[in-house]
Amino acid sequence: MSVKAFELVPAVERDLLMGDKARINVECIECCGKHLYIGTNDCFIHHFLLEEVPSQKGRIKYSAQKLQQKYLGLKKPVTELRAASALERLIVLCDGVLFLVDMATLETVPSATGSGGAKIKGVTSFCMNGNPVNTDPFCVEIAVISSRRRTVQVYTVFEDRVQLVKEVTTAEQPSVVSLDGYFLCLALSSQYMILNYTTGASQDLFPYNSEERRPIVKRIGREEFLLAAPGGLGMFANAEGVSQRAPVNWSESVIGAAVCFPYVVALDQDFISIHSMLDQQLKQSLAFRDGHILQDFEGKVVLASTKAVYVLVPLPLEQQIQDLLSGDRVEEALVLTEGAQLNIPRDRFQILHRRILQQAGFIQFGQLQFQEAQEYFRKGELDARELISLYPLLLPPTSSFTRCHPPLHPFADLNHLAQGDLEKVLRCKRFLISYLGSVRGTEASRAAREEVDTALLKLYAEQDHESLLDLLASDNTCLLADSAPWLEKHSKYFALGLLYRCNGHDSAALQLWIRVVDGELQDSTRPDLYEYIVDFLTFCPNLDLVWRYSDWALKRDPKVGVQIFTKRSSGKDQSGQPKLDDVITYLEKHSHARLLYLEHLVLERHIKKEKFHSLLAVLYLEQVLFLLESSPPPAPDQLSHARDKLQALLRESNLYRVQLLLGKIEGCDQLLLERATLHGKLEDHGKALDILVHQLHDYSSAEAYCLWASSSQGPACRQQLLHLLLDLYLGGGAGEKRGDLEMAAVDLLNRHGEQFDAVRVLSVLPEGWSLQLLKPFLGRAVRTSVHASRTSRLALGLSRAENLQLLHDRLKERRKPILVSEKRGCHLCHNTFSCPDVVCLPGAIPVHTHCIAHRLSDSAPNTHADSTPSKHTDSTPNKHSTQNSNHT
Amino acid sequence: MKKPDVKVVILGDMNVGKTSLLHRYTERKFRDTVSTVGGAFYLKQWGPYNISIWDTAGREQFHGLGSMYCRGAAAVILTYDVTNWQSLAELEERFLSLTDTANHDCIYAIVGNKADLSDPRAQLPVAPDDQGEEPRTEPQVPSACPTPPASPVSPVSPGSLPKQVGRDEAAALYARVLRYKGLDEKSSLPADRMCFETSARTGYNVDALFETLFDLVLPSILRKRNENQRSPTVDLEDYREPTGKRRGCC
C-alpha cells in the first residue's frame, strides 16, 4: 500500500457555501471547466468559479469565487445537475421534474412554442450519454428512469426542448442507469443488466440486491462500466457482458466510484480508497468524513461531504513512480509506468519508460540482484557509461560523459555502494564484466564504444580474466593512452603488445615482447612468447620490421628463428616478400640459419638456381671437412650424417658447379665416394668407377653407381656402364685383390644377368670359370633372351592381327551392303530367298547356302577343305551386313 | 493493455486450490494464499498468443459473478479437492450452470487438486525449480475431515488423508458435464484426457494440465483471429458499430 497517488484539496469550504446555516446540505454537484455548480437541499443552485492556484512545492490549491446562487422555487432538494456546455444549459432534476436552466444566468429555460417542451415529469434519475450516437453537436442524449413502473426513456435534449427517442420497459424496477452509445447499463432490483435500447437485446450481468445495498453503475470508458458487486467488489463489465479486468475490493458501503487512470477511486462513509486497475491492489486510502458524493468531470475527481466540496488531485505520474522507486518498489513502478502508456504521448512515454527501467535496474543493482538489473538495463537501453562511471578509474579521463541528471541512482561510486565490503565490490565487478560483454557491439552502446571496451580491458586485466586476449585479438576500440598504464600496472605486457598492435604500433609491441622474452619484464601470459614473436615476424608484411627484429630472433634460436623466412608465404604472389638473395645475404652472420634456409630453398621448395645449389653443396662440404679435421674427432654418426647429406645433394642435384666442388675436394682422400659422384656428374664414368673399384674397393657402391648414373638414361647406358665395371673387375689388379675382383665380377653378373650383353660377356670371361659359378647369370641371360624372342613374336603376331583388322575395316568401307529380299533371286538357282542365311560370292552376289554347297561338292571335292576358308573370310562379313540390311 | 486472444476460466468450490494451481503454474511456486475475493486474472504468453486465465472466487458470496467470468470462455477448468467429496458434488450443483455463457465449443477439464495428500506419486516434485521450495504452511485439513481435538496442531503428513474422490467418479462427472452441454460423448474429447489429478503443492501434473488445455484451445484462437482478419475495419479499441444503426427503425 501507500502510494501517494492523490491529494485531497479543498475547493469550496463550508463557510463560503452556506455560512452558518446548519441545515443546508450539498445534494449534487457539477463541474464544467472552471465552473462549479452545487445543488443544495434547500432548492438552490450555487455557481462558483473554481481556479487552480499553484502554491509552493508544485502543489495545487483551489480558490473558489462565488458567482451567484439561484433559488429554483420548488422547496425541494436539487437531486441532480448535469451540464450540457455546448447548449449552455444545466439539466436539473428537482422534485421529480427534469428541466433546463441557463448555465450563465441560472434562469429556467422556457419551453419553445409548439414543441414538446423543455420539461420531463416523473423522473427519478437520469444520466447523459458518454458516447453519443447523434452527430449533432448542439444536442445531448440522456437516459431517464421514469417514476412509472419499470420504464427507461431515452431523450435528445436541445437548447430549449427535449425529444423522446425511445422508451423501454424492464423486467424489474431500475434504480440506476448509465448510457454508452445504444447501451443502457442498468441496476435492477435484483441484478445488473446491459440493454441495447434500439435492438432490445439484453445481457444479464450478475445478481445484486439493489434494495439491500446501493448499486453503482459508472461508465468508465467506451462500452465499459464499473459496477458495485456483492461482497464490496468493484466489477468491470463491457457492453458484451464480459469482464476484462479483475475486480477491485472495496468496502461494502461504497457510495460512489470513478476511474482516474490507472486508479479506481471509491468513496464510502469514512474513506476514499484508491485501487490500481493494473494490479487490483489498494494503493492509497484517505480519511474522508461524511462522504456524500464522488464524481469525475472530464478527468477531474470531485468529492463532496454534506457541507463542503473537494478536489482529488492526482499527483504527477512521474512523482508517483519516483515515490515507488524510492521505496524500492520496482515492479509496481513499472506496472504504473507501463499502464500509463496509452495516456502519454508516445515519445514522452518512451523516454519515461526507459528512465524508469534504468532506475529500476540501478535499484536491483544496488541490491546485487544482477540478473534483474541486467534485464532492466537492457530493456531501458542504459548508456553503459552510467554504470561504468560507478566504478572508480574505469572511465577514461578523456571521456566526455557526464551522468544523467537528475541522477538515476543515489550512489556516488562503487565504494559508496559496497561500504567497504570487498566481496561485494568483486561481485559488482564481475557483473560489469558480464554486462559490458553483453552490450558490447550492440547498437545501443555505439556511442560508448570506447568507454565500454576500455572498461572491459581494465576489468579483464585486473581480474586476470582470460577474455582479455580475446578482446584485444578482435576488433576493439580500447583507448591506448588510458589502457597502456593500466596494463603495465597489472604486468599484462603481452596484452599491451597486442594493444599496441591494434593501434598500429607493431614495432613498440615487438620491443615490449622482446623485453619479456629476455627476462627484463615479467609476464607469464605466454610461455611461448618467443615462438609467438617468430610467428608474428613470419607473417609480418612490414619487411623493415622483419629485418630489424629477425637478428634477435635468429640469435636466440637459429633453428626456430629461421622460420621467419622459411615459413613465409611461398605462394605465387612474392611481392611484399623479401628477395631470396637478400635473405641469404642477411643470414651471412647466422651460418646455421643460412644452412637451414638454403636447405629449405633447395630441398623443400626445389628452387632451381645454381647459386643456391652450389652454396649449399659447398656448405655441406665445408661442414664435412670441418668435422674431418676437428679434434677430438666427432661422433661417427655425426660425420656420417653430414656426409649423407652431402652425398645426397651431390647425387640428386644437377645444378651445382661440379668443377668448383671437385676443386675443393681434390686434396681430400677421405671423400672418394663424393669424388666418384662428382666425376659421374661429369659423365666421366671410367674415372668414377676406377675410384670406387681401385681406390675405395667398394664394389657395392660401384654397382650402385652404375644403377644411379644410368637411372635417367635407359638400358643401353646401363649395359654400357655394367660392362665398363665388369671390364674393370676382370682386367685390373694383381695379388690378393684379384680374387676379390673376380668374386665381385661373378656377383655382378649373377645379380644383373639380364642387363648384360651375354655374348659379349661370354667372350671376355676367363676360360677357367665353372659353369656352376655362372649358373644364375646364364640362367638369367637365357631367360632374358628367350623372353625377348617370345616377346617379339608376340609383337609380330599382334601387328599382323592389327593389319588384318585394318584390312577388314578397309573392305567394309569399300563395299556397299548386300541386299537380300524375298523379291531377289539366287544367282545359282534363281529362286527367291526365304531366310537371311546366305553366302556371298565375290562381287557381292548373294546365293543360297545349299546352292553353293552343292556346287562346291560337285566341282572340286578335293580342294573343298582349302577353298572354304578363303570363301569364308570373304563371306562372313558380308553375311553379317545382309542380315543388317534385312532388318532395316 | 494487451488484448487476450482467448479465455480460460478456473471454477470450483472455495479452498480446493484454484489460486494455488494458477500460482504454481505461473510463478512455479506454492505459497500462502488468501481466499480469493471476486476474481483475478493472469495473462499468459503462449507462443504468439495471449491467453487470459481467470481465477474465480469459490466463496458462495461471489457465486453470481461466475457466469460473467465464463462468458466467451474457450476452456473451463472445473476444480475439486480429491480429499473432499463434497467439492466434487458442488461442481455439478453450483458451478456447472455458470458455464452456460461459455463458448459453444468450450472444452471442459475436471481437475482433482491436492493429489499430494492422498497419492504418494503426486508428492514427487516434477520440475527442477521446485527443489528447495518447501511449502510454508502445512496443508490444511479439509473441512470435511475435522482435525481430532486432541492434537489441534498436529501436521497432516502428506499421503495420510483418505482419498474421497476416485478417477472414475471424476470421469463420470465429465460424462455428465458433456450430457448437460448436450454434447455427444463420442465426438468430444475423451474423459481420460480431460480428467486430471494435480497438486499445486508439489507441482504434480500442473504444467500438463495447462499446456494440454492451451494446445486444445489453439484452434479456437486461430478461428477468432481469422474472423477478426476478415473484417476490413481496424478494430482499435474493441469498438463495434452498434448493430441497431443498420437495422433501421423497427
Ligand SMILES: Nc1nc2c(ncn2[C@@H]2O[C@H](COP(=O)(O)OP(=O)(O)OP(=O)(O)O)[C@@H](O)[C@H]2O)c(=O)[nH]1
Ligand atoms: N496439500 C495441498 N494443499 C493445497 C494444494 N493446493 C492448495 N492447497 C491449500 O489449500 C488451501 C486453499 O488454496 P487456494 O488456492 O487459496 O484455494 P482457492 O480454490 O483459490 O480458494 P478460493 O479462492 O477461496 O476459492 C490453501 O491453504 C492451500 O495451501 C495442494 O495441491 N496440496
Ligand SMILES: [Mg+2]
Ligand atoms: Mg482463490
